[in-house]
Amino acid sequence: MIFGLFGDPTAREAKQLNRxxxxxxxxxxxxxTDNRLREIVALVVEHREKAHQMxxxxxxxxxxxxxxxxxxxxxxxxxxDQLRLTAMTLVIIHLRAxxxxxxxxxxxxxxxxxxxxxxxxxAD
Numbered sequence: 001m002i003f004g005l006f007g008d009p010t011a012r013e014a015k016q017l018n019r020x021x022x023x024x025x026x027x028x029x030x031x032x033t034d035n036r037l038r039e040i041v042a043l044v045v046e047h048r049e050k051a052h053q054m055x056x057x058x059x060x061x062x063x064x065x066x067x068x069x070x071x072x073x074x075x076x077x078x079x080x081d082q083l084r085l086t087a088m089t090l091v092i093i094h095l096r097a098x099x100x101x102x103x104x105x106x107x108x109x110x111x112x113x114x115x116x117x118x119x120x121x122x123a124d
Contacts, residue, residue: 010100010101010103011103013096013100013104014097014100014101014103014104014107015103017093017096017097017100017104017107018103018104018106018107018110020093020107021090021093021097021106021107021108021110021111022110024086024089024090024093025090025110025111025114027086028040028086028114031082032082032083032086034118036083037118038118038119039083040083040086040087040090040118041114041115041118041119043083043084043087043088043091044087044090044091044094044111044114044115045115045119047069047072047087047088047091048091048094048095051065051068051069051091051095052065055068059099062095062098062099063099065095066092066095066096066099069088069091069092069095070092072084072088073085073088073089073092076088090111090114093107093111094107094108094111097111
């Protein structure tokens with residue numbers, strides 16, 4: 001009954017993630033140089049893979065990984081390490097989007113396109 005009053009929380013989270021991912025990416029591309037963007041991409045790729053290797057791919061495992069990466073995010077924020085903060089934010093968004101499901105596919109796609117774009121830039 002209560003959920004009927006406030007809408008579907010999964011849909012709201014998907015909408016938020018789909019807004020946040022492109023916004024974070026746009027801000028990173030405006031703020032950082034090409035070399036720094038490649039470093040961010042390397043961190044995102046490394047930590048996404050590490051999260052799945054260490055924790056697994058089941059929903060409960062992704063929740064545990066999400067909790068762990070919130071700690072990394074907090075540490076980067078406290079150190080004012082903008083590069084690592086951006087990377088951890090994108091990893092967290094990707095993990096939350098995985099948990100959320102198909103409604104968050106645009107958020108995952110935006111992060112994947114960012115990774116591809118700046119990975120290819122390093123090959124040049």
